[in-house]
Amino acid sequence: MxxxxxxxxxxxxxxxxxxxxxxxxxxxxxxxxxxxxxxxxxxxxxxxxxxxxxxxxxxxxxxxxxxxxxxxxxxxxxxxxxxxxxxxxxxxxxxxxxxxxxxxxxxxxxxxxxxxxxxxxxxxxxxxxxxxxxxxxxxxxxxxxxxxxxxxxxxxxxxxxxxxxxxxxxxxxxxxxxxxxxxxxxxxxxxxxxxxxxxxxxxxxxxxxxxxxxxxxxxxxxxxxxxxxxxxxxxxxxxxxxxxxxxxxxxxxxxxxxxxADEQLKSLRGVSRYIYELANLVPNKHMAYVGNSAFAHKGGVHVSAIQRHPETYEHVRPERVGNVTRVLISDLSGRSNILAKAEQFNINLDSKDPVTLEILEDIKELENKGYQFEGAEASFELLMRRALGTIRPYFSVIGYRVIDTKRHEDEKTLSEATVQVKVGGRIEHTAAEGNGPVNALDHALRKALENFYPQLKEMRLLDYKVRVLPAGKGTASVTRVLIESGDKMERWGTVGVSDNIIDASYHALIDALQYKLLKDQGR
Missing domain, CATH: 3.20.20.70 (Aldolase class I)
Structure with missing residues (x-):
């Protein structure tokens, strides 16, 4: 040719x-x-x-x-x-x-x-x-x-x-x-x-x-x-x-x-993302070869097969275009998905370990309530480590309160959050304002924890998505919040679900903070 x-x-x-x-x-x-x-x-x-x-x-x-x-x-x-x-x-x-x-x-x-x-x-x-x-x-x-x-x-x-x-x-x-x-x-x-x-x-x-x-x-x-x-x-x-x-x-x-050249082809995904970034557009995750979902596997049968022979469900090796195989976690997952994820996170699991089955059942129960772990892998890793008892309790939240105040019709709404957190034997009680209730809660949690964990100052909330589940129940619906956080090294996603949007956001924020501390410790 x-x-x-x-x-x-x-x-x-x-x-x-x-x-x-x-x-x-x-x-x-x-x-x-x-x-x-x-x-x-x-x-x-x-x-x-x-x-x-x-x-x-x-x-x-x-x-x-x-x-x-x-x-x-x-x-x-x-x-x-x-x-x-x-x-x-x-x-x-x-x-x-x-x-x-x-x-x-x-x-x-x-x-x-x-x-x-x-x-x-x-x-x-x-x-x-x-x-x-x-x-x-x-x-x-x-x-x-x-x-x-x-x-x-x-x-x-x-x-x-x-x-x-x-x-x-x-x-x-x-x-x-x-x-x-x-x-x-x-x-x-x-x-x-x-x-x-x-x-x-x-x-x-x-x-x-x-x-x-x-x-x-x-x-x-x-x-x-x-x-x-x-x-x-x-x-x-x-x-x-x-x-x-x-x-x-x-x-x-x-x-x-x-x-x-082959080495140039390996940069293809990077070039795609780079140009999306300069165009200020969200990348199409379903794009062939370079999209996030191009080599993502969700069904348990698929995951089990690709672990033995990737070509069973992948038409080319993703590394050749700078992409990677991803294993998604959902209610369609089987043990192979859990084991593949555990391996990715350097967690030692065995297919016959009762904990594997326990994690699988927890995932299916949580997804039935509205949780979604495909965009929240940090929350999933925390879930696995909690089941195994291998995560350090960096802090606990005793309670929080969020207040929105609007004194006059033509004034901007003021948001203030108050939190009590416990680290070791010390209790920290702080308050902070923010641009909306979730931002205020984020600021208050950080303010309480940064004295103990200064590295949290590096962390940023990069994206915040809200999904109402199921449709048709109006203000009585369950809300799922997906949060993307990041620091200089990487990005991670966390999820929270509740019939209260502030509570859903709180759970996603707590996981984001816990994950930052976990990864900085070297897991």
Missing amino acids: NQIRLYDTTLRDGSQAEDVSFLVTDKIRIAQKLDELGIHYIEGGWPGSNPKDIAFFKDIKKVSLSGAKIAAFGSTRRAKITPDKDNNIRTLIQAEPDVVTIFGKTWDFHVHEALRISLEENLELIYDSLAYLKEHIGEVIYDAEHFFDGYKANPAYALKTLQAAQEAGADCIVLCDTNGGTLPYELPAIIAAVKKSVSTPLGIHAHNDSECAVANSLVAVENGIVHVQGTINGFGERCGNANLCSIIPSLVLKMESPCV
Whole structure:
């Protein structure tokens, strides 16, 4: 199979996604990560469209990249203007990128309705623009916009547009499924027709409106495409672009196309999370290969099998893409789940140990009440250690009180918490205010305990989720609170359930504090 060249457009097409926006500094950092991953082309943006992209092309010149080429994106010249007079074309050259990518119209419908010119004039736009750019830039890529729709509407004309690009000297012609409506079974015949008409290397640029962008990209490679465009995490307008986080490992691990090195592939999950972080978005845990749930096992039969042979329920080894096997704990769990978790926490359990069965029954009873341990592994470890009697009683809470006060209608509600905790033989009685009752309770507990355990000052509450269970009971419903806490070293999740939201939060907070002290002690 041919060497596949990867072309990332996260910084341009990806930033057109709803809720995604990158600062110039973000774009520089992302480009460096993509370079480390082994991406061959990084499309930095459209320098003629906004000041941010102009700044990127200026600043990226100061960065030393190991192998990636920086591409600038733009369109063919405007009608009635020669390329040397077209501001868009001139701006592309002035940006001094390694590569220029321009798009042109392939669909006769767009030529008539969007450009309002003749089909012959459009061919001239494509040829003139590419020929002029080739005189000034070493490598020029042509994106045939709406190619598949254009081919299905008027195959003869769609192919003529590609021939114009080839005659102008384009280094690669990219077939774009701009509306994302093409299905995988349609590609082989269309690509075969294209290969009979042009000899220039071909690329694919797929959108995900039919949930087929990754599949279309892989089918295209199977049919001789050598250049694949996409974005990290599938970011993009509408339903997104082809997701390189799925395409890359599929090419390397399943199609024997080593587009990145094995060590670079191991960084894939890290790159995915990094870009989610800079986009300020919550990672999709169910994403193939790199998601938190991609190699997570919940059913007891599955867990028992993967412990003997991981390939029974894992299509690739997660370590190859920087991920890990995770064993989830729920009312579907069997002994194998408990034993796998115990091993992860360095707890010595035996399948015949009565404590194992006791933990299993406790979990099922607690989950029946509304507990969920899949996002609260710290609470689960504490549960196991309490059953084994191997956890030190760092502190006990004698009692607490939380008061919300609103003196006037136009004033902010004031929250105050008072707690009594016992550490050893000493009792500490403290009060603290907070931004809401849970925050006040968190502050009061810390204030009481930090004199005894100064390391708690490092701990932060990172996320707080409330779920009402079951639905339909209104204010009488049971509440489940999931809290994510962290310090400089790691993050951990804890859970509390009660028909009182403050009490549920209290239990999750206590587990979070206990876990911090446990892990700092070295378990």
